Amino acid sequence: MPATDKTGKSGVSFTEQEALQFHQQGRPGKLEISPTKPMATQRDLSLAYSPGVAVPVKAIAEDPSRAFDYTTRGNLVAVISNGTAILGLGNLGALASKPVMEGKAVLFKRFADVDSIDLEVDTQDVDAFINSVRYLGPSFGGINLEDIKAPDCFIIESRLRELMDIPVFHDDQHGTAIIAAAGMINALHLTGRDMKTTKVVCNGAGAAGIACIELVKAMGIPHENVILCDTKGVIYKGREEGMNQWKSAHAVETSARSLYDALKGADVFLGVSVKGALTEDMVRAMAPNPIIFAMANPDPEITPEEVAAIREDAIVATGRSDYPNQVNNVLGFPYIFRGALDVHATTINDAMKVACAQALALLAREEVPDEVAAAYRGNRPKFGPDYIIPVPFDPRLIHTVPPAVAQAAMESGVARKPIVDMATYRNQLSARRDPVAGTLQRIFSKVRQQPKRVVFAEGEEEPMIRAAASYVSQGLGQAILIGREDEIREAAGTAGVDLNRPGISILNARLSTKNQDYAEFLYGRLQRRGYLFRDCQRLVNNDRNYWGAIMVARGDADAMVTGITRNYSVVLDTVHNCIDTKPGHRVIGVSLALSRGRTVLVADTAVIDMPTSEELADIAEEAAHVARRLGYEPRVAMLAYSTFGHPSGERSERVREAVKILDRRRVDFEYDGEMGADIALNMDKMAAYPFCRLSGPANVLVMPAFHSASISTKMLQELGGSTVIGPLLVGLDKPVQIVPMGAKDSDIVNMAAIAAYNVT
Numbered sequence: 001m002p003a004t005d006k007t008g009k010s011g012v013s014f015t016e017q018e019a020l021q022f023h024q025q026g027r028p029g030k031l032e033i034s035p036t037k038p039m040a041t042q043r044d045l046s047l048a049y050s051p052g053v054a055v056p057v058k059a060i061a062e063d064p065s066r067a068f069d070y071t072t073r074g075n076l077v078a079v080i081s082n083g084t085a086i087l088g089l090g091n092l093g094a095l096a097s098k099p100v101m102e103g104k105a106v107l108f109k110r111f112a113d114v115d116s117i118d119l120e121v122d123t124q125d126v127d128a129f130i131n132s133v134r135y136l137g138p139s140f141g142g143i144n145l146e147d148i149k150a151p152d153c154f155i156i157e158s159r160l161r162e163l164m165d166i167p168v169f170h171d172d173q174h175g176t177a178i179i180a181a182a183g184m185i186n187a188l189h190l191t192g193r194d195m196k197t198t199k200v201v202c203n204g205a206g207a208a209g210i211a212c213i214e215l216v217k218a219m220g221i222p223h224e225n226v227i228l229c230d231t232k233g234v235i236y237k238g239r240e241e242g243m244n245q246w247k248s249a250h251a252v253e254t255s256a257r258s259l260y261d262a263l264k265g266a267d268v269f270l271g272v273s274v275k276g277a278l279t280e281d282m283v284r285a286m287a288p289n290p291i292i293f294a295m296a297n298p299d300p301e302i303t304p305e306e307v308a309a310i311r312e313d314a315i316v317a318t319g320r321s322d323y324p325n326q327v328n329n330v331l332g333f334p335y336i337f338r339g340a341l342d343v344h345a346t347t348i349n350d351a352m353k354v355a356c357a358q359a360l361a362l363l364a365r366e367e368v369p370d371e372v373a374a375a376y377r378g379n380r381p382k383f384g385p386d387y388i389i390p391v392p393f394d395p396r397l398i399h400t401v402p403p404a405v406a407q408a409a410m411e412s413g414v415a416r417k418p419i420v421d422m423a424t425y426r427n428q429l430s431a432r433r434d435p436v437a438g439t440l441q442r443i444f445s446k447v448r449q450q451p452k453r454v455v456f457a458e459g460e461e462e463p464m465i466r467a468a469a470s471y472v473s474q475g476l477g478q479a480i481l482i483g484r485e486d487e488i489r490e491a492a493g494t495a496g497v498d499l500n501r502p503g504i505s506i507l508n509a510r511l512s513t514k515n516q517d518y519a520e521f522l523y524g525r526l527q528r529r530g531y532l533f534r535d536c537q538r539l540v541n542n543d544r545n546y547w548g549a550i551m552v553a554r555g556d557a558d559a560m561v562t563g564i565t566r567n568y569s570v571v572l573d574t575v576h577n578c579i580d581t582k583p584g585h586r587v588i589g590v591s592l593a594l595s596r597g598r599t600v601l602v603a604d605t606a607v608i609d610m611p612t613s614e615e616l617a618d619i620a621e622e623a624a625h626v627a628r629r630l631g632y633e634p635r636v637a638m639l640a641y642s643t644f645g646h647p648s649g650e651r652s653e654r655v656r657e658a659v660k661i662l663d664r665r666r667v668d669f670e671y672d673g674e675m676g677a678d679i680a681l682n683m684d685k686m687a688a689y690p691f692c693r694l695s696g697p698a699n700v701l702v703m704p705a706f707h708s709a710s711i712s713t714k715m716l717q718e719l720g721g722s723t724v725i726g727p728l729l730v731g732l733d734k735p736v737q738i739v740p741m742g743a744k745d746s747d748i749v750n751m752a753a754i755a756a757y758n759v760t
């Protein structure tokens, strides 16, 4: 099933119900606040609150710059709106803007590790708004104004910039202008145009429109070559209706009065207005190889499909993530603030904006890594008409854009804390990336290239139904829900999932014509293990995990995901009754623990209770293989309570022996041990053992026994705040993944994709 159509639109889709559920499920909304210091003991309380807190209070009173050391200020940005121009939806008020502002706040965190909180200010009075924000400076390192209508936004931003000594940045103005400028630099380059002769028409003379044309003029496009339009048409010299000082500054002498007139022979269309504002006739009227940036959200002025139907020579960009060339301020604001915060900038000035636009434009011309291919619907993008701007999931953005912004801040004299060592800064930035997304993106991308049929065995359960729908809508393949059709449809109705879409099927084992065949298959495997034929018939008819596993074993499906209603070990026994171990492999569980920029694989977290030395060596090989499948070069630590012989003991002896076995097997990956987890993960501690053969901190931890593996990963998750994915079941001849009981639909989709990808 193709995941993209000819315009490159991804197969990702969702219903309104799904969008509401996404926001509602679990804790309503998209973010929460969690403490960074322990709050467990009386001492913690004394330090965090009274009396200990008085010490940093006095230090900050003496030297305000210490607030960056002792409080969240240095990494905290407020996203502030009054909801007067929510995306392209109009003035829907402060409260309705909250989902967008929460969204911006989480994007700050996700892409640039900037902590952020949304503040919705319920006033449309400019002075009242300014007064609400101006006194908040001590709380934040920066203010990101969002979705405030023009011309109020111009007054608000410029007053707050005067009143506050931290960066105040209206994202819809400058964020949009920066990204549009970056895309335009590249689109002009690709079409061989010169700034001096390029004719631009901008539709929308609000926050985004005015800022976009100011920046393109600053880049070298002559004033008279730019025509600005609004709801009244062309803004020409002498027009009086619907004008303000910001529009007047861009009025030109022209006989054009409508957008259509203005676009005759134009090279570039910048749309920051509303859905559908650009018609097919207008596109036809543009110059050869036109550049069309239809940036209105959530729906563009014209869709890429509509343009493609009229002419093939256009470069088209939209503000959306489901088309190629996403010109959206998400590419800018997280990284601009990252750079600004890291140098304690007093403001975000033009030099920093231009540096950001140039860094983005240049990055798009470089070869892209796997993660970008993953985010780009599986096709590796190459600089050209369908790839003029990096994608938001590009992992290089975090170490490319903030250094450029920080450097510009230092050179233009607004950095209060210059960066001394840029190379180290870049490395620190890379470590801020969220590794979960990268790993999953890669897996999702590979699956999208070869979509798979996945059995969602517990088909009557709501999370499974939601996961199946999401699996299909993400272009990962077909989903087969096992269960009674009436029950599934009723549960789907309650869950708000539309099952009448291609790619989802329902299969009731009792009604299937394969019933007899599957029972015979199972009987063939279990007859010498105490099972009668009728036992097998009953299992096939009644146990959906048997049915699903046999489907996979028999090639009627490619993979299976299950587990939300049964214990792991019970399901594993079922699966193993139907599917063999892959020749040359061993069935084990590998968990991925992801924490603070680091991914570590832990094994065996699911199967072998107390492994022998031989089995530990097998586990190491299996886990190293999985690490490679997931894109990591394995460095395996064989863990124990002792390190290289001290303290000695029988249990560590088993691990030492496993290392010798790996020596004898001449495996092709780095390994060493036995060692403690602290030595394995901390290079400073590892330095005490200069003979250790690991070239860096371990990324595969082989635990001495199942109990230590299981206990440590669960503790990491509950106490350490790590994300733990898995255990991934590896070593089976056919891929099956078992989720923990009670898993959420998003976890199930991840495991379904991992099953489809087949890590063995």
Ligand SMILES: NC(=O)C1=CN([C@@H]2O[C@H](COP(=O)(O)OP(=O)(O)OC[C@H]3O[C@@H](n4cnc5c(N)ncnc54)[C@H](OP(=O)(O)O)[C@@H]3O)[C@@H](O)[C@H]2O)C=CC1
Pocket (backbone or CB within 6 Å): 084, 085, 086, 087, 088, 089, 147, 148, 149, 150, 171, 172, 173, 176, 203, 204, 205, 206, 207, 208, 209, 229, 230, 231, 232, 242, 271, 272, 273, 274, 275, 277, 295, 296, 297, 298, 318, 319, 327, 328, 329, 330
């Ligand atoms: N892709 C991206 O990153 C971004 C996209 N945008 C999108 O840009 C659009 C505008 O946002 P913003 O500038 O903040 O909003 P504003 O409210 O500040 O400005 C809207 C402007 O659009 C004009 N307009 C509305 N309808 C039409 C129409 N049919 N034809 C011509 N002009 C029209 C208005 O004209 P008038 O002055 O006559 O009322 C006004 O000038 C939104 O759709 C928003 O989603 C915004 C920021 C970032």
Ligand SMILES: CC(=O)C(=O)O
Pocket (backbone or CB within 6 Å): 086, 087, 088, 147, 171, 172, 296, 297, 319, 328, 329, 330
């Ligand atoms: C992307 C954005 O900020 C907007 O559409 O308003």
Ligand SMILES: [Mg+2]
Pocket (backbone or CB within 6 Å): 087, 146, 147, 171, 172
């Ligand atoms: Mg906006």
